[in-house]
Amino acid sequence: MKYSQATDYALHAMLNLVASAPDKPVGVQQLAEKLGVSPTYLSKLMTKLVKAGLIVSTPGANGGYRLRKAQDEISFLHVIQAIEGTASLLECSLDHGDECLIQQVVRDAERQMEQLLASKKLSDVAKRLPATD
């Protein structure tokens, strides 16, 4: 089980936005170049982030993307779920109801992980981002 590569791109793109001036939008071209990804592909991911309410986009000349909220209000979980969705890890076909302990265990485990991911904000890592990124 792995996060899709798209999640990796999204996280790095978001951190690049954090590192940029907050009022100057960053275009997908620049982002794609820094990440070494195809611009058109990255564009679709950015659109997902827009729809998730994490960033805002402005088309036209000097357009691009900028954060919608303060960087200390955007958590890892926000970014990850914007790309990966919020489905549970275990999707059993039969639904034996609430008494199913199997699902409870997995849900609990998910909650544990999500709790930590939600507590970590972009600002927590923005301070010390590897230089070449």
Next chain:
Amino acid sequence: MKYSQATDYALHAMLNLVASAPDKPVGVQQLAEKLGVSPTYLSKLMTKLVKAGLIVSTPGANGGYRLRKAQDEISFLHVIQAIEGTASLLECSLDHGDECLIQQVVRDAERQMEQLLASKKLSDVAKRLPATD
């Protein structure tokens, strides 16, 4: 991000083994029938569990699978990792070294989840398994 269906099968198969008599091996035929899966496919999954050291198999007449360890020593994490592997959720191509906070956050989150999954044993859910399973 979701566990593969194979993980779902493996968990249910293991719990069926727990529910069976510990000395009588259970064949893949019976298991497959209970789970509603193809026997040949399930067979491959069972082999993975064998290689992970969770169960032992005996071929030949009256053969099948049985638990290798006590049911309170087998955790959810054991079963899940036997199928899904142990790779990290985030596999970035560039490796910027230990100071990368992005990876640290994700690793921490993984550890949180794994810690809970490791603490939950098969015996914890075997007591109250939905009837139709």
Next chain:
DNA sequence: CCATTAAGGACTATATGTATCTATAATAGC
């Protein structure tokens, strides 16, 4: 020796993820 059962290789089908191309819409600046 024979029936039974697991293991494993080869193969197919399907789904998902990754990526490209093209067209459309919106915005800023002239």
Next chain:
DNA sequence: GCTATTATAGATACATATAGTCCTTAATGG
């Protein structure tokens, strides 16, 4: 208004992973 710029979106192509089947081989009990 016109034009350049930039995001959005659909269609399409490609790669990879998952899911599943078929057949052969090996091991065990009777």
